[in-house]
Amino acid sequence: MNVVEVEGITKRFGEVVAVEDVSFEVARGRIVSLLGPSGCGKTTTLRLIAGFETLDAGRIRISDEDMHGRRPYERNVGLLFQDYALFPHMTVEQNVGYGLRHRGFPRDETPKRVAEMLELVKLSGLEQRRPAHLSGGQQQRVALARALATQPEVMLLDEPLSALDAKLRQELRVELKEILNAVGSTTIVVTHDQEEAMSLAEEVIVMDHGHIEQRGRPVEIYARPASKFVAEFIGRSNWFEGRLGDGPGSGVCTFQCKEGFELIVPEPARSGSGGYEVCVRPERVALESAPSGNGRDTSGAVNAIPGEVLDVAWLGADVHLFVRIAGGRRIAVVEKNVGQTNRRAGERVHLCFAPADCIVVPTG
Numbered sequence: 001m002n003v004v005e006v007e008g009i010t011k012r013f014g015e016v017v018a019v020e021d022v023s024f025e026v027a028r029g030r031i032v033s034l035l036g037p038s039g040c041g042k043t044t045t046l047r048l049i050a051g052f053e054t055l056d057a058g059r060i061r062i063s064d065e066d067m068h069g070r071r072p073y074e075r076n077v078g079l080l081f082q083d084y085a086l087f088p089h090m091t092v093e094q095n096v097g098y099g100l101r102h103r104g105f106p107r108d109e110t111p112k113r114v115a116e117m118l119e120l121v122k123l124s125g126l127e128q129r130r131p132a133h134l135s136g137g138q139q140q141r142v143a144l145a146r147a148l149a150t151q152p153e154v155m156l157l158d159e160p161l162s163a164l165d166a167k168l169r170q171e172l173r174v175e176l177k178e179i180l181n182a183v184g185s186t187t188i189v190v191t192h193d194q195e196e197a198m199s200l201a202e203e204v205i206v207m208d209h210g211h212i213e214q215r216g217r218p219v220e221i222y223a224r225p226a227s228k229f230v231a232e233f234i235g236r237s238n239w240f241e242g243r244l245g246d247g248p249g250s251g252v253c254t255f256q257c258k259e260g261f262e263l264i265v266p267e268p269a270r271s272g273s274g275g276y277e278v279c280v281r282p283e284r285v286a287l288e289s290a291p292s293g294n295g296r297d298t299s300g301a302v303n304a305i306p307g308e309v310l311d312v313a314w315l316g317a318d319v320h321l322f323v324r325i326a327g328g329r330r331i332a333v334v335e336k337n338v339g340q341t342n343r344r345a346g347e348r349v350h351l352c353f354a355p356a357d358c359i360v361v362p363t364g
């Protein structure tokens, strides 16, 4: 069952169309993330759902009820904003209990609920502290406990981890996911950080310029981006420009790269008159020393482009390489650092990848 239903919502600020005809729904207990670059309309979408902005068009339903005309406090949502907005003069306990008091929660049950929430976010024992005497991560947890305390139907999180440093962010990301799953809350989390979106959410909605570009499970979005924008926004990518050819058939066709070599790529659903580009993810490229062929290996099943290693960087678990190919292009390659790699700059290699590792996207 869908807890949140957003249908064709639009919001303008004067000339600016912040959100345009956006529709999506969130099933009970799911975590969905809105991902996109700065200014694409993520926060506005969240604020419309929370009732802080009014719609210019469309409608929003929460638990089958139209939210039209409902004020924020009349909607069953919990909010967590980027800056936490904790009350500095209140203790941790008072901060967490704040929303309960304002929603008419029975007074004598408040301490129990607050204690439960603090235990959930692992802050038991810090009840009497004030926000100024907490670390950034602890403050973030207080804000989360406060948002969860009223047991809202829907949790709306806007860049919940962005104020934290990278390492803490990674740790808290895992915890946040565990907590949201533990309470089974239906959650929309806004982020411009693709790693955060991909690791927190079961489903990702990629936005650009106020509209939805693509929606899907993280693995789908990464493996089958619908556009160049999505492919570039999520993960690293190498691009080949050129022209789609015919044959050899059975689901694959040729792609004539402008550098002069030919690739075998999956046959796209050809539509319109626009061109195509081919994207290959760095970790899908294998480096082989065998100097064979002229753009394709003998079996025809694998693409093999000759090149020269330009740069090798050992980055812990991964080795990042750049390989120069015909026309001076640099191709990024990521290999697992499993001990036996001894690549050197200047080495002649072949970049090998299967047709299935080529993502063909329409241009324009």
Ligand SMILES: Nc1ncnc2c1ncn2[C@@H]1O[C@H](COP(=O)(O)OP(=O)(O)OP(=O)(O)O)[C@@H](O)[C@H]1O
Residues within 6 Å of the ligand: 013, 016, 017, 018, 036, 037, 038, 039, 040, 041, 042, 043, 044, 045, 192
């Ligand atoms: N109150 C406002 N008045 C005028 N324009 C606004 C207002 N709020 C948002 N906008 C504009 O609407 C667009 C979408 O803004 P929004 O805050 O939703 O983006 P966002 O995706 O959350 O970006 P960020 O990642 O930077 O937080 C932007 O162009 C922004 O400048």
Ligand SMILES: [Mg+2]
Residues within 6 Å of the ligand: 042, 043, 044
């Ligand atoms: Mg925002």
